[in-house]
Amino acid sequence: MGKKEIKPERAHQVPDLREYSIYQQEIEKLKKLCSSIQKEKSKEVSQALKNYVTFRLVGVSENLLQSMTAHLIDEFKISAASMLEGDIMELHLDQLDEIKGKDITKGKIMATTFGLSNVRKINETFGKITNIQDQKKSGKKKSTPFFDWIQELSGFKKEERNLFRETNELLNIRNEITHEMDDYSGSGEELGITVEEWSGLINMMWYASFFYLSRKRKTSKKPNAEKCEELFDMSIDEFYNITSKHSPK
Numbered sequence: 001m002g003k004k005e006i007k008p009e010r011a012h013q014v015p016d017l018r019e020y021s022i023y024q025q026e027i028e029k030l031k032k033l034c035s036s037i038q039k040e041k042s043k044e045v046s047q048a049l050k051n052y053v054t055f056r057l058v059g060v061s062e063n064l065l066q067s068m069t070a071h072l073i074d075e076f077k078i079s080a081a082s083m084l085e086g087d088i089m090e091l092h093l094d095q096l097d098e099i100k101g102k103d104i105t106k107g108k109i110m111a112t113t114f115g116l117s118n119v120r121k122i123n124e125t126f127g128k129i130t131n132i133q134d135q136k137k138s139g140k141k142k143s144t145p146f147f148d149w150i151q152e153l154s155g156f157k158k159e160e161r162n163l164f165r166e167t168n169e170l171l172n173i174r175n176e177i178t179h180e181m182d183d184y185s186g187s188g189e190e191l192g193i194t195v196e197e198w199s200g201l202i203n204m205m206w207y208a209s210f211f212y213l214s215r216k217r218k219t220s221k222k223p224n225a226e227k228c229e230e231l232f233d234m235s236i237d238e239f240y241n242i243t244s245k246h247s248p249k
Helices: 017-039 043-075 093-100 106-111 119-130 145-154 163-179 188-213 218-232 236-244
Strands: 003-005 088-090
Touching: 017 043, 017 188, 043 106, 043 119, 043 163, 043 188, 119 145, 119 163, 119 188, 145 163, 145 188, 145 236, 163 188, 188 218, 188 236, 218 236
Parallel strands: 003 088
Antiparallel strands: none
8 A cells, every 4th residue: 555645835836737838938948048059169158058958958848747747637537546556645734725725736736746757757657647558468667658659659760769768868868967967968959959859749748648538529629630730740530540559449
């Protein structure tokens, strides 16, 4: 029997998904910084900026991933039992009034328990939300069903871009900069490409999850179909055909 502790002060810090435009603004700022890095003559300043961009990119993205998971859990009424191990969530009595606030939801409370700065936790969390999980039950500890789904939807062959590996490398670089005092070793141009590609991947993760979870909503069919053509360059029927290979029969 496992316990998860409810921490209202952390739930308060999970941004609402409607603040997604703030994330987009941050990404644009980071892209501009990457352009500035390419023109910077001082190696010390250039290195400091590259380290900052990497750290900031992962930090704001983790906030967005929390917002996305919280929103999907609340919007589609996903049960806590399907998401969390154990069957008890602990709350200190002096915090009871705090969870009554309008800005604290079940999704936000749950989102604070996910380790979304770890690639396997991202795979596991979004896999549970969408029910895109390893259907073979082969016991493989290193299976990545959610990322495999996004990989196929993206159209990229793993030899071109391995999305799971890219995510893992970015998060590891951030950890090395933060905890081991290492430096980002690439160029400003390479970092700019990373910012662009990482932002695009998060976008795919959000829309793929939303398309699938809202598939039975009549009001979502037309906008989902239009966005699917725009983002994945495929019809919504093709999207569902691909998804059917990764979801429960």
